[in-house]
Amino acid sequence: MTLQRKTRRMTPRALTLGALAVSGALALTACGSDATSETGTADSAASAQAGAIDCGDAKGQLLADGSSAQKNAIDAWVKQFAAACKGGLQINYKGSGSGAGITAFTQGQVAFAGSDSALKPEEITASKKICKGGQAIDLPMVGGPIAVSYNLPGVDELVLDAPTLAKIFDAKITTWDDAAIKKLNPDAELPSTKIQAFHRSDESGTTDNFTKYLIATAPDDWKYEGGKSWQAKGGQGASGSSGVAQQVKQTEGAIGYMELSYAKDGQTVSIDTGASAPVAATVENASNAIADAKIVGTGKDLALELNYATKADNAYPITLVTYEIVCDKGNKAETLPATKSFLNYIASEDGQALLADAGYAPIPDEIIGKVRETIDGLA
Incomplete structure (x- = not known):
């Protein structure tokens, strides 16, 4: 993707909200993480997560692959999602690496992929063979140092x-x-x-x-x-x-x-x-750096440009944002309900709140709000 695309820098409000999301998340216990807590607290957190998940018509097996960096986050999310959406639904995220995930996606082998880098133009072109009438898009979902x-x-x-x-x-x-x-x-x-x-x-x-x-x-x-x-x-x-x-x-x-x-x-x-x-x-510190990112994607694509050369106090410069790669249109009908249901959950306040305990940074509010809107419109 070229950097001549229309850009928009995140506002101070987004930084504040991102920091609030982090501080709030630190108070929670992620049942899928390595954190330990009293049994009552863990059960309460699990119940709250389950209650926030809308399973919709999700069913069958959802295959995904890609970024190993986000696998610990995906594992925590899958544990909560599977507990809430019973009845045979299975989510299998392999975590073979970003390159392998995008290849699997453009070959039609997985419903979505995870990547720590935004799609390249040639990868978007390749995706059009799979996304009938549409193309692959980047949805920023996981941040971190x-x-x-x-x-x-x-x-x-x-x-x-x-x-x-x-x-x-x-x-x-x-x-x-x-x-x-x-x-x-x-x-x-x-x-x-x-x-x-x-x-x-x-x-x-x-x-x-x-x-x-x-x-x-x-x-x-x-x-x-x-x-x-x-x-x-x-x-x-x-x-x-x-x-x-x-x-x-x-x-x-x-x-x-x-x-x-x-x-x-x-x-x-x-x-x-x-x-x-x-x-x-x-x-x-990663959230502080991510909040200085610019959106460089166009249309429904939400690819970001990070400021690696930041010299701001308390801004850790070596950060990544993991994207979930999915078709904007042309997703397979048999997996679309489960894909939307799972992505809606991980982009929700409750899903993002699990990230800090697992060592990740929630996506700042201004961007994750756009992610939620985009997921609702997937077809």
Whole structure:
């Protein structure tokens, strides 16, 4: 999609509402997450979720695939949805990666796909063979930080900036006691341990967004074009966000990028953006950055342009927004009721409220309102 499309920047009101959504969500317990709570609270939350879900005529099996970054969120939503909509309805989201999901969608294998990058023009063209009389559109549904997780015993806090990250992931900085890292962390006892950088081996919207950040903020140190496939020559590959997280967890000296929910049990880097203080990878800080996004999609498409170079205080710059990819018109009649019912739920206030507990950022109110309107009009 070209950036010459009509754009509209989100208002301060959207930022406020997004922050309120996050703070409200933090008070809830997601039954599908790893959070623990008293049984009564969990039961109450589950009952409230079930009561808010309109199953409509949803039935049968709903197949979906795509972004592994949003899989933990999808799993939490599916648990609530399946509990409310009984009678044989099954939702199977594979989480094979954004590239695989879009391919499965354009080949007619799934009812919807998840992607951490908006559709490319050629993907929209391909979708018209499946979306009879229409085309695929992007519906932003899940936000959150791409955390840079590391495994360095004895170093509990670590600050990096874009040029240093670019050199680490391009194998130009190879040990943890490098002068550039020391300068950013003067009080840390940095070992001479070899850096083991891990990246996604599969096509990934997480890779696309991570490298877009490096391209926007460290152009002198990151000379690659970007995209869903990893292009730098350094480092080691692992499949899916879970694969990268596992490699970082078990490898001393490791560093890797992943969606925050996969890094919640490990150490994460704070980013020196030029703001008054380094910015941590948190749900709130990601929401602050997402609220500065612009809508660049046209018609019913709601693709966003993120500001990776933000220097605003408390705005974490390495963020992603996961889109649900669906036909605006021409969805299969047998799966349309279940697709609309499930998408309506996950875009609802109750569905979005589950995100923070799972390590994700709710989509700011101004955008998610448009998403709800679009879902209602799917045909």
